[in-house]
Amino acid sequence: MQAWDWFGDRSLMVVDISLACCAIEMEAATALHAVHDDSAPRGQVPLQPGDTVAIIVAGTVTDAVVAHVEQIIARHDAKVVSFGVCASSGGPYWDSYAVTKGIGQMLEVARFVPGCPPTPAALHSTLEELRA
Known part of the structure; x- marks a missing residue:
């Protein structure tokens, strides 16, 4: 799986x-804040064993995709x-x-980022908290 470092x-x-x-704000946040690996597709790199991973669920989760989200x-x-x-x-x-x-009804959620849509800065601040 590919991820942003x-x-x-x-x-x-x-x-x-x-x-x-919310995918649009997610893309804006990655453009503003994520460090891009220019040699990798979309600037993303493969996950490695031992990496600390945050999975961001952005947008409307329908019953039809719940199983796929849980699987990922x-x-x-x-x-x-x-x-x-x-x-x-x-x-x-x-x-x-x-x-x-x-998604909190199905999964344990570490952080909720409020807004419609949330700002890229709100996401970055949340990720800084998770990093600590």
């Missing part, structure tokens, strides 16, 4: 599961970050039959 020292590797409009997270001993109100509680779609009412 967010701080450039392998202290926190970031994998994003971008599902909806289960592969790694990762800290889960719920990025945005949709990932955290279903957002404006909370009453839809197809929308999961927040």
Whole structure:
């Protein structure tokens, strides 16, 4: 699996599961804050055993993709970050039959980043907390 070496020292590797409009803010955050490896595709590098991993779930999680999200997270001993109100509680779609009412109902979430959408700075600050 490919990840962003967010701080450039392998202290926190970031994998994003971008599902909806928060994906745009996730891309903005990586452009502003993540250290890019120009020799790697999309600037991402492969995960290695022993890496500290944060998986960011950004956007609306539907019941149809829940199993896929859980499968990706289960592969790694990762800290889960719920990025945005949709990932955290279903957002404006909370009453839809197809929308999961927040990933915290299925998984242990290390941090919730509020907002619709959250700012890139809010994500960076959260990742600094997880790194510590």
